[in-house]
Amino acid sequence: MHILLLEDDPVTADSLTAGFARSGFEATRAATRREAEEHLATTRFDAVVLDVMVPDGSGYDVLAALRASGDDVPVLILTARDRVRDRVDGLERGADDYLVKPFAFAELLARVRALLRRPTRRFEPLRMAGLEIDPVHRHVTVGERRLDLTRVEFDILFALAEEAGGAVTRRALLEKVWGYRFEPGTNVVDVHVARLRRKLELAGAADAIRTVRGVGYALDE
């Protein structure tokens, strides 16, 4: 199995390449967007791992070019930003999976193996609390009904879904959904969650989001 790894930090790239080699994969390294595109033009890879931030552009550019040319090789995005929006953007642009830095190599290996096994190789919608959450199309469905959610509402739901039953604090939501690292003096986050809840209630999923007393919110599996 041959993997292309786009990663500009040499230390990270070294350890990932060594890890792949130990696990029986052949990994070709690229440190810039141009290098990655040159490799992709000449070699057929079984999977591609892309870092979002590289000196001469973005991993998303490589992904976009790849999909535009009709190549459906499985792509996993490595993102340093912990915002839901950044991850969902990657999936919308045709990535098959993502991983937030920092991560354990075992996690990356498991994700890549899953991508290689999966016949459709697209990100599977998350199913929990009676909801189906599809980040690739930003769709949320309850039974047969599709919810009409704003981007912020979708991101809140997705951030909760990612924790799979675990509680997410208001502060963490503020950071994951909006990218803010401060605590506002008013309960602005609660009002957004209340709106999302109202929409879920109308669709018949009133109890999907659970309030974890004194902590925040959770979406049960």
Added chain:
Amino acid sequence: MSDLRRVFARIDVRLALLLAVMATAFSSLLLAGFLAFATVESLEEEAVRLDDATRVLAAEPVGAAESTTLARGGFSFRVRDAAGHVLESGGTWPEAEHMHGRVSLAEALGADAADWLVRARPTPDGGVGEVALSLRHFVRERGELAGRALVVALLGLAGALAFGIVGARRALRPLRETTAAIRAIDPKRLDARIALRGTHDDIDALAGTTNEVLERLAWAFARLSAFSADAAHELRTPVNRLLNTAEVALTTTGDVAAKDDALESIRETAQALGRTIEQLLLLSAGDEGRLELSREPVELGGLVADLAGLYAPEAESRGRTIELAAAAVVLRADRGLLERAVANLLDNALKYGVGGPIRVGVESADGWAAIVVEDAGPGISAADRSRIFERFVRLDGGRATGGVGLGLSIARMVARLHGGELAVGSSALGGAAFRLALRRDVA
């Protein structure tokens, strides 16, 4: 005398020293000139005596040996005929190398006791009468004159030295007084000031500057101690609440729900306390210059629109709307700090701008951009406008609105860290208008 002293005291130190140096140099020159003049004068007097004697000898060359004029005057003489034979002579005739004819400064200063001054005149019978005067007497006189001048010079030098020492001590006395006054400063006595002499010189300037520094230090110290007192007060209230709630919960037996309520209340209070401490740490980091800005290109219109989006549902739930009038302006700024500052302004507008809309805008001009947050509340009176940016100041006085009064201090600090300013004025909406101006020069 006291008038003179006052005049002396008013003279600038530099001018006084310059005058002293000039006076010393001038009097030295004067003394040297007088010495030279007196010496030449004395030699000229000798020459006049010699001329007279020579005239007498030339008029009556015969029997000159008996002439009392020549003998009493201590002259040596000789009379020669046309062929050069010595007819008469008296005294010791000097060697040729010790003879001087001219009277000049060089001769006057260079002559020694062995030298002679010589004159010659033709006699009626075609011969020549010559008279020589030993300069021994002149040299002795010259020596006495030089000795007296040396005494005068030494006295003058001693006087100048004494004047210099006294003058310097006098001139530096205000400096010593200032030094002593500065040494006496300690944090408990920052109200002490150094008295100015009103001389407008360097030392007064130093005293004035020191007073200004003291003024600023006193202000900063007063502010700091007020800040510590306020901080302690603000922290004591929630800590007391924590203690009370915990004690009540401990004495409650069996009622699990009541204990849960107490724990929940404790958690909320602790969270608010944590937020206050975090704000205080941020402010102190800013005060000490430890806050490093991580500047990146930030689009203000988007930043403001995102924050307005965050606050919109909360505003609506209070029956308010947020109007957006934001132009797209890009500048280099610390995104996180700027977001926090604008969020603080929105928090305030929500809490205090009761009823009516909130308007958020971005304006830009040459080299400047400003984020403006306006509300339709009661506004801020002119008297309160300088006060509201101080720490722990809440105009409502109570805690009905939550928060401890650090939001505006932080917003202003963020503005200033970016080379800008946060100011408050009146809004067309009827309430307050907060204007966070930022420099664009590093766009």
